[in-house]
Amino acid sequence: MAARNQDTFDKAKVYAINIMASPGAGKTSLILKTLEALHGRLRLGVIEGDLATSIDTDKAIAAGLPAVQINTGGECHLDAVMLSNALPSLPLSELDLVIVENVGNLVCPANFKIGTHMNVLIASIPEGDDKPYKYPGMYRGVQALLVNKIDLLPYVPFNMDYFRQGVEILNPGLVTFPISAKTGEGMEAWADWLVARVKNA
Amino acid sequence: MAARNQDTFDKAKVYAINIMASPGAGKTSLILKTLEALHGRLRLGVIEGDLATSIDTDKAIAAGLPAVQINTGGECHLDAVMLSNALPSLPLSELDLVIVENVGNLVCPANFKIGTHMNVLIASIPEGDDKPYKYPGMYRGVQALLVNKIDLLPYVPFNMDYFRQGVEILNPGLVTFPISAKTGEGMEAWADWLVARVKNA
Numbered sequence: 001m002a003a004r005n006q007d008t009f010d011k012a013k014v015y016a017i018n019i020m021a022s023p024g025a026g027k028t029s030l031i032l033k034t035l036e037a038l039h040g041r042l043r044l045g046v047i048e049g050d051l052a053t054s055i056d057t058d059k060a061i062a063a064g065l066p067a068v069q070i071n072t073g074g075e076c077h078l079d080a081v082m083l084s085n086a087l088p089s090l091p092l093s094e095l096d097l098v099i100v101e102n103v104g105n106l107v108c109p110a111n112f113k114i115g116t117h118m119n120v121l122i123a124s125i126p127e128g129d130d131k132p133y134k135y136p137g138m139y140r141g142v143q144a145l146l147v148n149k150i151d152l153l154p155y156v157p158f159n160m161d162y163f164r165q166g167v168e169i170l171n172p173g174l175v176t177f178p179i180s181a182k183t184g185e186g187m188e189a190w191a192d193w194l195v196a197r198v199k200n201a
Numbered sequence: 202m203a204a205r206n207q208d209t210f211d212k213a214k215v216y217a218i219n220i221m222a223s224p225g226a227g228k229t230s231l232i233l234k235t236l237e238a239l240h241g242r243l244r245l246g247v248i249e250g251d252l253a254t255s256i257d258t259d260k261a262i263a264a265g266l267p268a269v270q271i272n273t274g275g276e277c278h279l280d281a282v283m284l285s286n287a288l289p290s291l292p293l294s295e296l297d298l299v300i301v302e303n304v305g306n307l308v309c310p311a312n313f314k315i316g317t318h319m320n321v322l323i324a325s326i327p328e329g330d331d332k333p334y335k336y337p338g339m340y341r342g343v344q345a346l347l348v349n350k351i352d353l354l355p356y357v358p359f360n361m362d363y364f365r366q367g368v369e370i371l372n373p374g375l376v377t378f379p380i381s382a383k384t385g386e387g388m389e390a391w392a393d394w395l396v397a398r399v400k401n402a
Contacts, residue, residue, distance in 0.1 A: 005304035023307045024328025026368065053334045066223040067204070074338060076277060104335070106224045107252065107306055109278035126327040126350065127225025133254045137275060149327065155356055156383075182357075191268065197242065 001080035005115025007085065012092035014045075016100060018078075018114055020138065021122035023104030026148040028056045029181035030122060031099050032063050037184075037191035042096040042198055047080040047086050049103045056101060058086040064075075066090055077108035080115050097198055106135040117201065118143045125149040129159045132166030144177070146190065151180040172199040202281035204271055206288065206316025211294035215246075216399040219315060221339065222323035223304035223332075227349040228381035229257045230298050233264050233325060238385075239380060239390035243297040243399055244372075248287050250279040250304045257302060278309035281316050298399055318402065319344045326350040330360045333367030340371040345378070347391065352381040377400040 011018045021027050028048070035044055044064040048056040052071055060067035068089040071080050083100065090098065100116055102109040121142040123131060126149060132139045139145075145167065167174055175193070179186035210217045222228050229249070236245055246267040248259040253272055261268035269290040271283050291299065301317055303310040322343040325331060327350060333340045335370065340346075346368065368375055376394070380387035 014287055019377070022305070023332055024223065024325070050335050052337055053331075055334060074308075074312075103308065104223070105277070105306060105308055107275075107304065107307070109277075124225070124327070126325070126353065130254075130256055132222055133256060134251050136253055152327065152353065152356060155353060 001084055002115040003114040004013070004079055005083050006117065008087055008092070008093045009098065009117070012095070014092050014098055015201050016098045016116040017118045017120050019120045019122060020102045020109045020128060020142070021104060022106045022124070024046055025104070025122045025124035025127065027104070027122055028059055028100045030148065030179075031101060033181045033184060033187050034099070034191060034194070035063060035065060037187040040159070041195050043094060045090045045095045045098045046091070047083065047098060047100045049077075049082070049101055049102065052074050052161040066095065072103060076103055077112050077115055078102050079112050082131045083114045085086065088190070090142040097178050097194075105140045108130070109119065110141050120144045120146065122146045122148050124156050125152045126156050128157070128158065129163040132163065136170050139167055142171065142174070144175045146180045147176060148181055150178045150185060151183050177187055202285055203314040203316040206281055206284050207318065209288055209293070209300065210316070210318070213296070215293050215296050215299055216402050217299045217317040218319045218321050219301045219303055219317040220321045220323065221310045221343070223307045223325065223328060225324045226305070226325035226328065227382045228302045228305070228323055229260055231347060231349065231380075232302060233260065234245070234382045234385060235300070235392055236264060236266060236389050238388040239396065242396050244295060246291045246299045248284065248291070248299060248301045248314050250283070250302055252276075252304065257327050267296065271291040273287055273304060277306050278313050278363060279315055280313050284315045293306045298395075307332070307339045311338040311342050319398070320348065321345045323347045323349050326353045327357050329358075330364040330369070333364065333371055337371050340368055343372065343375070345376045348377060348379045349382055351379045351386060352384050
């Protein structure tokens with residue numbers, strides 16, 4: 001089913017990424033700030049996964065994005081069937097990039113292929129620097145890492161060298177962008193990289 | 202098996218609490234600061250649940266606590282069997298209170314009884330104010346709520362009224378302690394309440 005989803009994306013010439021993170025790491029904010037930083041270079045759509053509510057989809061729609069909500073009703077991750085059911089609600093032929101926001105969770109989503117082309121993990125400074133060590137499966141399975149909320153670095157204990165060392169052990173050479181979705185810092189570099197990745201896909 | 206664990210605690214006259222939270226909300230810091238705030242009023246032991254590593258147990262042992270690590274090896278929550286296997290490693294007859302630190306996750310741990318007397322949830326200010334709405338199962342199933350990292354309130358968007366309203370809908374009258382495990386703010390009130398709860402159990 002994951003392969004069928006990827007086939008659907010490919011046929012529509014849409015690049016799809018699966019964004020994973022713990023609760024409150026800033027997935028939705030990242031998507032909205034990515035839209036701004038893209039400056040119209042890619043036509044973006046989003047699929048929002050949550051246990052409950054349509055809070056995130058409402059935000060995306062308010063920002064002018066084609067968006068569809070998946071409520072898992074208790075499941076701790078999205079799966080390929082849920083994604084497959086959501087895809088017809090997006091105007092794929094009018095999009096270049098679809099961002100799928102997975103359920104906030106550093107464990108379950110790592111184990112499920114859903115049919116996107118790339119997995120992106122958002123780490124968050126206030127979560128602490130030991131997360132790669134504690135959630136190795138998640139850090140192993142991604143192709144890009146965003147380290148969000150760097151504006152909070154002065155206010156929380158976070159040893160960036162220790163963090164990076166943990167990442168390097170699990171996923172050597174992982175492309176990493178320190179960002180702040182709040183201040184916008186680092187967003188241009190991430191958006192430029194994303195555009196290149198999608199154009200070269 | 203959960204009932205058997207609780208029976209083991211009861212026979213040893215030990216009160217047991219199950220602490221749940223997302224990754225990096227401050228579970229281990231809370232435990233270490235609770236130890237300080239107890240001022241010797243209760244003899245504390247801890248059981249640390251993680252996918253991997255013994256980072257948290259090492260911290261607890263360094264603080265002078267009897268501590269045992271459970272590595273779930275990928276499971277997103279502790280279960281009663283894991284707890285049962287860990288219990289013989291703690292000197293229960295010399296303890297009044299055991300704090301079980303569950304895997305960092307706002308979904309799975311809500312669905313598993315492990316045999317403790319009380320469930321405690323730690324929310325974290327930088328996670329954002331919409332978490333009760335998005336993770337209702339977790340907020341419904343706890344008997345106390347700690348709102349940690351209140352020292353970060355000046356630096357992040359967080360509407361406390363919106364947060365509290367979401368909690369109230371799911372769990373009316375839930376005992377709530379705003380705290381900062383970093384600055385120690387609110388820790389005495391939490392520790393006093395905990396002592397009373399254990400003594401009256």
